[in-house]
Amino acid sequence: KAGVTQTPRYLIKTRGQQVTLSCSPISGHRSVSWYQQTPGQGLQFLFEYFSETQRNKGNFPGRFSGRQFSNSRSEMNVSTLELGDSALYLCASSSWTEPNTEAFFGQGTRLTVV
Amino acid sequence: DAKTTQPNSMESNEEEPVHLPCNHSTISGTDYIHWYRQLPSQGPEYVIHGLTSNVNNRMASLAIAEDRKSSTLILHRATLRDAAVYYCILRARTGANNLFFGTGTRLTVIP
Numbered sequence: 001k002a003g004v005t006q007t008p009r010y011l012i013k014t015r016g017q018q019v020t021l022s023c024s025p026i027s028g029h030r031s032v033s034w035y036q037q038t039p040g041q042g043l044q045f046l047f048e049y050f051s052e053t054q055r056n057k058g059n060f061p062g063r064f065s066g067r068q069f070s071n072s073r074s075e076m077n078v079s080t081l082e083l084g085d086s087a088l089y090l091c092a093s094s095s096w097t098e099p100n101t102e103a104f105f106g107q108g109t110r111l112t113v114v
Numbered sequence: 115d116a117k118t119t120q121p122n123s124m125e126s127n128e129e130e131p132v133h134l135p136c137n138h139s140t141i142s143g144t145d146y147i148h149w150y151r152q153l154p155s156q157g158p159e160y161v162i163h164g165l166t167s168n169v170n171n172r173m174a175s176l177a178i179a180e181d182r183k184s185s186t187l188i189l190h191r192a193t194l195r196d197a198a199v200y201y202c203i204l205r206a207r208t209g210a211n212n213l214f215f216g217t218g219t220r221l222t223v224i225p
Contacts, residue, residue, distance in 0.1 A: 004157075033212060033213070035213075035215075042215060042216075042217060042218075043158070043201075043213075043215035044215075045212040045213065045214065048212050056212050058212065090157045090158070092157075092158075092213070098207075099144070099145070099146040099205035099206060099207050099208075100146050100163060100165070100205075102148075102160040102163065103150075103158075103160060103213060104160070105157030105158045105159065106157050107156060107157050108156075108157050
């Protein structure tokens, strides 16, 4: 069974630009969550989608948005990039939303904003 | 989600057992205790989870205190590949799939 796939793996963007990151969950998984990891703040939850609906959102500005398609693939978008958005963006998929469900993470997209 | 407290770092010799502690004194009766680890340059990886009873799987064992206010992740024989940051996370029955990662414990394995 293929794991969680995130594309691209690395990205360099300029301040003010926008970026779209993609996540393909494990086949059959309907829940996709996004996280931002930086050296200063650690791993922080961005948002979660389940069956194309955003169910939860972390404490991030509106420049961060996402969506989920009918095949459960998800994208996240960051508009008007700032230097502080440089981070590793991780996607996780789960089969369900029960608290005894494990999450499977992708390898992440390393975004550098210059 | 309730908060967890872990030591910032621990060291272990290769092939010796490692006990990674986690305190969660505000845990509620229905919170599950999850452990994830993150190897260098990789996404987090699920290790184990439990509710009340001790749990074993091929990667590790989870020992849960009787009052559930603390737990210990046990790696039976540490290998160099086990060097990672280990996160103890509580998951509530909220219908949400957001994991709240703390700072975790950085495990160094000494050859």
